[in-house]
Amino acid sequence: xxxLRADSLPPQGAPVRxxxxxxxSRNLVVGALLTxxxxxxxxxxxxxxxxxxxxxxxANKIKPPSWRNPLGTDHFGRDILSMIMVGARVSxxxxxxxxxxxMIFGVPLGLLAAARKGSLLDEVIMRANDLVxxxxxxxxxILITATFGPSAVNAIIAIGIFNIPVFARLTRSGAxxxxxxxxxxxxxxxxxxxxxxxxxxxxxxxxxxxxxQGTIQFSLGILAEAGLSYVGLGAQPPTPxxxxxxxxxxxxxxxxxxxxxxxxxxxxxxxxxxxxxxxxLRDLFDPKLRGRT
Amino acid sequence: MMTNKPFALGxxxxxxxxxxxxxxxxxxxxxxxxxxxxxLDPTSAAAGAIDxxxxxxxxxxxxxxxxxxxxxxxxxxxWEISDDGLTYTFHLAEGVKxxxxxxxxxxxxxxxxxxxxxxxSVNAQKALFSGIESxxxxxxxxxxxxxxxxxxNFLFNLAWGDAVIVAPESIENIKTTPIGTGAFMFDNWxxxxxxxxxxxxEYWGEPAMLDAVTFKFISDPTAAFAAMMxxxxxxxxxxxxxxxxxxxxxxxxxxxxxxxxEGETILAINNKLPxxxxxxxxxxxxxxxxxxxxxxxxxxxxxxxxxTHFAPHHPDYVDLTxxxxxxxxxxxxxxxxxxxxxxxxxxxxxxxxxxxxxGGEIIAAQLRQxxxxxxxxxxxxxxxxxxxxxxxxxxxxxxxxxxxxDINIYAxxxxxxxxxxxxxxxxxEEVGVESDPDKRSEMFRQAQTTIAEDYVNAYLFQLPLxxxxxxxxxxxxxxxxxxxxxxxxxxxxx
Numbered sequence: 026x027x028x029l030r031a032d033s034l035p036p037q038g039a040p041v042r043x044x045x046x047x048x049x050s051r052n053l054v055v056g057a058l059l060t061x062x063x064x065x066x067x068x069x070x071x072x073x074x075x076x077x078x079x080x081x082x083x084a085n086k087i088k089p090p091s092w093r094n095p096l097g098t099d100h101f102g103r104d105i106l107s108m109i110m111v112g113a114r115v116s117x118x119x120x121x122x123x124x125x126x127x128m129i130f131g132v133p134l135g136l137l138a139a140a141r142k143g144s145l146l147d148e149v150i151m152r153a154n155d156l157v158x159x160x161x162x163x164x165x166x167i168l169i170t171a172t173f174g175p176s177a178v179n180a181i182i183a184i185g186i187f188n189i190p191v192f193a194r195l196t197r198s199g200a201x202x203x204x205x206x207x208x209x210x211x212x213x214x215x216x217x218x219x220x221x222x223x224x225x226x227x228x229x230x231x232x233x234x235x236x237x238q239g240t241i242q243f244s245l246g247i248l249a250e251a252g253l254s255y256v257g258l259g260a261q262p263p264t265p266x267x268x269x270x271x272x273x274x275x276x277x278x279x280x281x282x283x284x285x286x287x288x289x290x291x292x293x294x295x296x297x298x299x300x301x302x303x304x305x306l307r308d309l310f311d312p313k314l315r316g317r318t
Numbered sequence: 319m320m321t322n323k324p325f326a327l328g329x330x331x332x333x334x335x336x337x338x339x340x341x342x343x344x345x346x347x348x349x350x351x352x353x354x355x356x357x358l359d360p361t362s363a364a365a366g367a368i369d370x371x372x373x374x375x376x377x378x379x380x381x382x383x384x385x386x387x388x389x390x391x392x393x394x395x396x397w398e399i400s401d402d403g404l405t406y407t408f409h410l411a412e413g414v415k416x417x418x419x420x421x422x423x424x425x426x427x428x429x430x431x432x433x434x435x436x437x438x439s440v441n442a443q444k445a446l447f448s449g450i451e452s453x454x455x456x457x458x459x460x461x462x463x464x465x466x467x468x469x470x471n472f473l474f475n476l477a478w479g480d481a482v483i484v485a486p487e488s489i490e491n492i493k494t495t496p497i498g499t500g501a502f503m504f505d506n507w508x509x510x511x512x513x514x515x516x517x518x519x520e521y522w523g524e525p526a527m528l529d530a531v532t533f534k535f536i537s538d539p540t541a542a543f544a545a546m547m548x549x550x551x552x553x554x555x556x557x558x559x560x561x562x563x564x565x566x567x568x569x570x571x572x573x574x575x576x577x578x579x580e581g582e583t584i585l586a587i588n589n590k591l592p593x594x595x596x597x598x599x600x601x602x603x604x605x606x607x608x609x610x611x612x613x614x615x616x617x618x619x620x621x622x623x624x625x626t627h628f629a630p631h632h633p634d635y636v637d638l639t640x641x642x643x644x645x646x647x648x649x650x651x652x653x654x655x656x657x658x659x660x661x662x663x664x665x666x667x668x669x670x671x672x673x674x675x676x677g678g679e680i681i682a683a684q685l686r687q688x689x690x691x692x693x694x695x696x697x698x699x700x701x702x703x704x705x706x707x708x709x710x711x712x713x714x715x716x717x718x719x720x721x722x723x724d725i726n727i728y729a730x731x732x733x734x735x736x737x738x739x740x741x742x743x744x745x746x747e748e749v750g751v752e753s754d755p756d757k758r759s760e761m762f763r764q765a766q767t768t769i770a771e772d773y774v775n776a777y778l779f780q781l782p783l784x785x786x787x788x789x790x791x792x793x794x795x796x797x798x799x800x801x802x803x804x805x806x807x808x809x810x811x812x
């Protein structure tokens with residue numbers, strides 16, 4: 026294949042070209058690496074953490090970073106590195122499930138609305154989405170968790186609900202342009218029903234859009250989880266969570282900055298990584314948009 | 319910035335004038351407080367924040383608490399007690415006027431006490447007045463109070479913020495415009511922000527040394543720290559973040575006062591919830607708890623360990639901490655004896671103060687060592703009062719009981735820890751009518767031992783009063799025998 030120029034590659038060579046482009050995209054590589062680090066830390070935390078995160082060691086409280094505790098200890102003498110690793114697990118779990126909820130409900134709704142464009146059903150679905158959109162998501166998430174009690178599960182549900190309209194709208198708008206295509210017309214002529222067309226032809230072609238948006242929503246989910254735990258409505262102690270680590274370290278920031286710095290950096294780097302990755306993926310899938318922000 | 323006086327004087331105009339005045343005068347003070355009062359009537363609500371602002375400053379009672387917790391004369395300058403201990407004759411101070419100009423006399427005292435003990439009274443501490451048979455205004459300067467039974471605590475009861483003297487003329491708007499007899503007059507309340515008091519120029523006693531006092535409400539510990547550091551506040555009694563005290567201590571601009579409160583901080587146990595109704599399980603919890611770790615971890619070392627529900631600075635206090643020494647081995651044995659299947663799941667509700675949130679997390683880790691899984695639920699005050707305090711929907715909770723001499727709450731079977739011991743209830747009834755001090759002391763010691771032996775709750779530590787003040791502030795209460803920020807003797811050093 027070396028004698029072929031890149032743009033003359035046959036269509037079946039597309040995946041190869043995609044990988045090559047992906048590796049050359051700095052955003053994507055850096056973003057993916059950052060994300061990978063935190064995913065690996067979270068996975069590793071199931072098997073091993075430097076210290077037990079539920080065991081307190083008051084005698085060793087508020088120690089700055091050292092060989093013993095690379096990121097120092099918190100006000101209960103817990104190892105901050107271990108807590109960030111387990112906290113990554115919570116953050117990622119909340120974000121994954123929340124994005125999952127958004128996709129599972131949002132995508133079928135979007136496909137349905139597109140397939141029945143202009144019908145009453147379309148109107149109902151999309152106006153209901155607008156209704157959810159109209160409220161600031163974090164405020165409603167606080168309302169939900171405050172009403173049903175603070176817990177990681179309620180945080181997931183609260184964040185997940187606000188992902189539904191995002192995916193529903195995206196899917197609908199993507200699907201609407203596809204419905205105009207000739208191959209869809211061909212499929213209809215061949216006698217395929219709207220449901221089957223949606224699943225077999227529309228869905229595979231909006232996947233790129235969904236992946237890009239999913240990455241962005243994932244980072245927003247992590248931020249929302251951190252925000253909810255910061256105000257005490259996320260995962261409850263003793264489960265470590267980045268947002269609560271920040272909140273608890275707040276009064277000690279002037280004499281123990283490491284306690285706020287590391288969970289803060291963890292949130293920053295994960296969100297940055299996911300956003301870079303999202304940007305990179307968008308560039309990759311939709312070259313027309315490259316260079317735009 | 320404003321220390322450069324000649325320069326400030328050199329500037330023309332109003333700015334220079336105000337700047338110089340601010341430097342020269344220093345006759346006002348801004349006090350930081352975490353909780354804002356819901357309203358301003360100390361005689362109809364339990365909220366301690368009301369007393370913190372108004373006790374002794376705006377409202378006065380017949381007797382009053384001194385900074386050391388002793389009970390001294392207030393509006394009643396002296397009194398006689400009949401030999402049978404039933405009749406108290408109070409002689410009121412002369413020439414006392416309410417802030418609205420009306421005279422304070424025996425009729426106002428009768429009105430206040432009758433109102434507090436009336437059938438439809440909403441006084442939060444009605445029990446304080448339940449022993450009163452009648453109140454007579456003998457003449458304008460004399461009040462005679464007759465009791466149903468002798469009560470050694472009566473003068474103490476009258477010193478409470480719930481027993482202050484109010485006037486029938488101003489009672490209607492007391493919740494927004496409190497009119498009292500104190501050395502400060504209520505001036506302004508900007509809800510959500512501050513309450514302003516000004517000096518009462520016609521005060522009957524020793525006049526206040528400050529011209530104006532502002533109470534500023536800052537609930538967030540971080541904001542409190544920042545406001546104090548920025549010198550927006552002059553004093554913060556009951557500073558909420560003990561971890562910041564070393565910084566204030568090291569800063570020459572500030573001083574830190576470490577005193578005691580009446581707050582017994584306990585791990586309250588729901589005595590009716592199985593298996594917590596078994597004394598062995600409660601004893602196991604008490605032995606699983608390590609007080610020193612809690613004081614160190616949650617309070618950064620500030621706090622005195624207690625072994626029963628009594629203030630360690632009280633002369634009748636008995637040190638019973640030995641009965642519940644940290645002994646996880648013993649705790650496990652006791653749980654086994656009680657036949658509890660481990661891990662035992664218990665719900666632990668934690669109200670907002672840091673002693674509860676942090677203390678609870680430490681206790682949960684300690685309980686886990688003996689096989690008890692305390693499921694932490696962080697709640698707001700309203701939720702805590704609703705579900706835990708009134709709804710009994712909890713297994714464990716961490717809370718500080720800040721009323722003075724409040725061991726009698728254990729005689730109330732419907733109180734939230736639901737401790738029902740007829741013998742103890744009888745003992746409290748007896749102590750209520752006993753006026754011989756020695757016998758009373760003996761009874762209080764007995765009561766402390768009883769609740770410690772029954773392991774009603776796990777007793778943690780006495781809540782300290784941590785006050786941060788600017789270096790020049792003098793005359794502050796170092797301890798909190800009652801919830802009050804008495805500003806009447808506070809002043810700036812020369």
